[in-house]
Amino acid sequence: QKEVEQDPGPLSVPEGAIVSLNCTYSNSAFQYFMWYRQYSRKGPELLMYTYSSGNKEDGRFTAQVDKSSKYISLFIRDSQPSDSATYLCAMNYGGSQGNLIFGKGTKLSVKP
Amino acid sequence: GAGVSQSPRYKVAKRGQDVALRCDPISGHVSLFWYQQALGQGPEFLTYFQNEAQLDKSGLPSDRFFAERPEGSVSTLKIQRTQQEDSAVYLCASSLPQGGYTFGSGTRLTVV
Numbered sequence: 001q002k003e004v005e006q007d008p009g010p011l012s013v014p015e016g017a018i019v020s021l022n023c024t025y026s027n028s029a030f031q032y033f034m035w036y037r038q039y040s041r042k043g044p045e046l047l048m049y050t051y052s053s054g055n056k057e058d059g060r061f062t063a064q065v066d067k068s069s070k071y072i073s074l075f076i077r078d079s080q081p082s083d084s085a086t087y088l089c090a091m092n093y094g095g096s097q098g099n100l101i102f103g104k105g106t107k108l109s110v111k112p
Numbered sequence: 113g114a115g116v117s118q119s120p121r122y123k124v125a126k127r128g129q130d131v132a133l134r135c136d137p138i139s140g141h142v143s144l145f146w147y148q149q150a151l152g153q154g155p156e157f158l159t160y161f162q163n164e165a166q167l168d169k170s171g172l173p174s175d176r177f178f179a180e181r182p183e184g185s186v187s188t189l190k191i192q193r194t195q196q197e198d199s200a201v202y203l204c205a206s207s208l209p210q211g212g213y214t215f216g217s218g219t220r221l222t223v224v
Binding site for chain 1: 116145147152153154155156157160168171203205212213214215216217218220
């Protein structure tokens with residue numbers, strides 16, 4: 001079993017839909033949780049960065065962390081075709097001081 | 113610079129050839145990471161530098177892989193005697209002590 005599990009999809013939704021992306025993890029020592037968006041042939045781009053449990057909102061994006069269930073989520077409201085990309089969850093023990101453990105990525109397609 | 117710069121963007125190597133991949137991090141970023149991303153997978157950690165010190169190289173898959181950052185700025189990942197399984201995108205990321213990582217666009221290595 002990998003340390004971080006993420007359904008690779010693909011996930012296809014109509015424009016304007018609410019998208020829910022999720023990851024589970026096995027290591028309870030993880031403290032920092034991130035979501036990255038990766039367009040084709042580009043590097044991952046940081047979307048959300050959270051520490052420990054709770055919610056964080058930034059525009060149309062909301063990140064949730066439930067450490068008791070070892071489960072993190074990213075919600076995208078009013079999805080747009082430009083949101084079509086692969087979304088990667090990532091986590092580690094030490095924030096910027098240590099390597100990230102990534103999920104496999106979920107490929108999202110938002111249809112106009 | 114404005115972002116993390118990697119060169120070359122694409123590299124085709126014949127099996128057995130040595131290659132060198134370059135990463136130019138964001139100016140002032142202390143931490144630098146190398147990741148390997150196979151097709152359809154999330155990035156996998158290779159190695160981590162803090163300034164010129166290589167603090168973690170546990171992810172390097174074999175002794176054919178070598179990384180350096182001699183002056184605490186530009187880093188080079190070298191792969192000796194390349195093999196087909198080395199074909200992947202090699203991503204470099206840099207970060208400040210607080211905050212997430214910024215990735216470059218990667219070098220796509222194809223070993224033929």
